[in-house]
Amino acid sequence: MNWHQLTQASQLEEIREESQRHPVLIFKHSTRCNISATAKARLERKWKDDEAGDLAPYYLDLVSLRSLSNEIAETFGVRHESPQVLLISKGECVYDASHFDISFDEISQQASRIEFV
Template sequence: MIKDINDITALQEIEEQQSKFLLLKHSLTCPISSAANKAYENYGKTTDNPTYRLYVQTSRELSAHIANKYNIKHESPQVLKIENQKVTWHASHYDITEETLLENS
């Protein structure tokens, strides 16, 4: 099940509680992001891995914080696999599919 987050405090709580999780940065206005979000939602229904999502339009501060903290250029859509507070895999745009999520989670 995907949980939506929208602030830095929520991310910090996740980082403290989860050693590994996936996070999708989703744009509400981009058709490519819509397809990536659908793939992520389908993946979220089939995995036990913790999955989170933020909406870039309403969580700009959090999105910028993630880019700075993990030293990953902001893209949208973008999925990050975070393990022990380090990004171990990330993908954006058309590279976000159910198949790539399964292969890299």
């Protein structure tokens, strides 16, 4: 698994554009939360590149970048939670999960349903 660091609001537009070609995953992680650490470790442990395909994973440290986390929630129309994953396709959030509902199997299944022309 190769995380792309999400550190600037300008990257949200890049993610929207990238999601026109393939799905993008945003993982919002609280470095102060044991549940978040567990969810992140479980996602990394279960991640399989061959099943993830073109899914691009982005990582946000929301403790350091809380305003960016809030902007993500507003941009993609989801309620802020932590930890949280958002699956972005064609500029929209098509799936989100939080806490122990974060699962690589569910994310990859959701991503595999997305069709790109």
